[in-house]
Amino acid sequence: MxxxxxxxxxxxxxxxxxxxxxxxxxxxxxxxxxxxxxxxxxxxxxxxxxxxxxxxxxxxxxxxxxxxxxxxxxxxxxxxxxxxxxxxxxxxxxxLVSTPSVEEVVARSGALPVWEAADVGRQVLSALRSAHEAGILHRDVKPSNVLLTEDGRAVLTDFGIATAEGDSSLTSTGMVTGSPSFLAPERVRDVDYGPASDLWSLGATLFASMVGRSPFERGDPMATLNALLNEEPDYRRIPPVMHPVLKGLLRKEPGERMDAAQADRLLTEVAASKPVHTDRLVPEKKDKKQRGGRRTLLAAAAAALVAIGAGGVAYLKSTPPAVGAAPTATARPDTASPAPSSAAPASAAPSATPTPTPTPTRTGIPVRSWNSPDGWTITRPARWRGAREEFYTHWTRRDGNAHLGVRAVYATTDPHQVLRDAEETLKQQAQDVVGVRRRTVVHQGVKAVEWEFAWTAAEPGDQPWATQGTRYREVRRALTIGDTAYVLSWTVAEPEWRRNVRLMRQVIDSFTVGT
Structure with a gap:
């Protein structure tokens, strides 16, 4: 070697x-x-x-x-x-393609908006149709093999294990290539397969782009293959508009599966729902009809990283992950779109809300919607760096002068007590803590307590992102959903506070807990 x-x-x-x-x-x-x-x-x-x-x-x-x-x-x-x-x-x-894959974008930025997932699917489907017409099967369509460029182009990579249709050499050597959670059932059963097998893998890839994992991923290869052969996908976390095409592509029997022409028609219709001139920006109240902004996937200047597994090649950016590892789908805080839905009691199993559609705000700050594996969603500025801890998810602006956090509190569900405890802790770690106001607000039908205050950063403590000696203004909002209290915090260097109030309200108000 x-x-x-x-x-x-x-x-x-x-x-x-x-x-x-x-x-x-x-x-x-x-x-x-x-x-x-x-x-x-x-x-x-x-x-x-x-x-x-x-x-x-x-x-x-x-x-x-x-x-x-x-x-x-x-x-x-x-x-x-x-x-x-x-x-x-x-x-x-x-x-050599220096852009991130769908897997990387979803891992760092959360679920793709439904129109974007459909647009990606439409482009990959076009590539597959071209390959199939040439008698070539891809055999390893999966999120890490679909690259997303800054101009919105989706590119299918790694035909390295592709095969000419009808080639029997795969089974003659006893080797099964491809990623188990994205394999078509007929390939697992080792029966005749063709272009329909790639369409199945495309369906599983589109599902993963909106949920963060394959519909059949179970963490263990044999359990995954069993689910793939015997279980149906759970579509509850998929926007209903995508159900027809996914259900058509993910039929167990290839003869009953939706063909490429049908899938293209449905995906084109969904992709056309993209708001005009929008992408990852917050709504502007001044004129609801005005839309603007450009799509931002990940931080620009990053070199290409090519990772391979089971013969597949995934082109990724070498920018450090925006957040720490997350359960199952390795989903991480790094996305956004507004349109919050009404809050409801948290359930034991997290369920993501449909990805909202972003529109522009007067500030022009790009945002994305983070769908937490713990079942909540919040809009956050797109270029902020995120991190995820056991009960705390947060993002920091790159200059360190602004910060957003979401903390789950299980010790008490009284929002007043939660903020009193937070105040006592802050006074031990910061200087000159001065309250501006404390009030009761309604957050999507739920009573919440909001505390606005100013403080000066001392030595790094519970706020390691803060710069010592800098004066900050902060809003913390505490609310209770079910048996969990959530504390939302927005912090900005005090001289910048006034011009960030509109964005702060947009972000804080967007927090939603799925049902």
Whole structure:
């Protein structure tokens, strides 16, 4: 296995650095020395224990399939430039795409808005139709293999385990490639499969883009495969407008599955529901009909990171994760849209509300809606860095002069007592705590207590994000839903307070607990 950089492959392609490795190979960032351009280079490897004759057959098949996939010319397909042989194995030279995958965007930013998920699905479907017409099956459609560019383009990558339709070499070697939670049932049963199998995987990918995980993911491979074969998806967290296309794509029997033309028609209709000139911005009350803003996925300046697993390649940004790990879907606080729904008692099993549609505010601050795995949703500024702890989720503006937090409190459900306890704690950790006002408000039909105050940051304590000596103005709102009290906090450096009040109200008022 290659471990050194700066090596030349086929006398032309220079290995610069390893970007990721998995069971089917290693992916490198490289340079085409002839054309002087950056490329991604996939070094194809097979798992240990494969018999020599099967190993040779697999490597030959991989070379043939990559060369077949290189014939595809579609804006939503990552280009394959070349396939060369070195050390008796194929190396696939591909376009280097420096944008995040759907998996990365959802992990950092929460569920995609329904219109965006539909638009992504429509573009990937177009790429699949082009491949299918050329007799090529992808076989590993999943969120990490769909890239999202800054201009709204969705790009399907890694045809590295793709196969020509009718090729039986997959089963002849006993190898099953692809990600278990996104496999079509007929592939698990090892029966005839075709383009309909890729459509199933697309349906599971779209489901994951709005929930954060495959509808069949159970944490254990065998449990996942059992669910895939015997259980139906739970659509309660999916916006109803997407139910017809998902239910059509996720039919167990390929012969009953929705075809590409039907799926394209439904996805196009849903994608058309996107508000004109909107994207990730808060509503402007001055003129409800005016909309504006540009879509922001993740922080710009980030290098490409290519990760591979089970033979798949996922192009990700190398920006540090916006938040810590989250349950099941690794969902993390980093998204937004307004349109809060009415609050309701929290249930034991979190249930996300439909992703609201963003519109612009006079401040022009991009926002996204974070759907917490714990069952609540809040709008938050899109470019703020987030973190998630056991009972506390928060975001900080990059200059450290603004902060948003959501804390779950289980010791008491009395919002007055919650704020009194918070005040005592703050006075021990900050200087010159001065109350501005304390009042009772109604938060989406629920009585809440709101405390506005100012304080000066001392040594880092419960507010490690704060700058020592800086004077801050803060609002904390405490409310009780079911058996849980929530404390919402918005903090800004005092000189900036007045011009951020409108955004603060938009964000605080957006907090919703799912039913």
């Amino acid at each position: 290659v471990s050194d950089s700066n090596r030349l492959i086929a006398g032309r392609y220079q290995l610069l650095r390893e970007l990721g490795r998995g069971g089917m190979g290693v992916v490198w960032e490289g340079r085409d020395t002839l054309l002087n351009r950056q490329v991604a280079i996939k070094e194809v490897l097979l798992p240990d224990g494969v018999p020599p004759e099967d190993r040779e057959r697999q490597l030959l098949r991989t070379t043939r399939e990559a060369r077949t996939a290189a014939k595809l010319n579609h804006p939503s397909v990552v280009a394959i430039y070349d396939v060369v042989e070195e050390d008796g194995r194929p190396w696939i030279i591909m376009e």
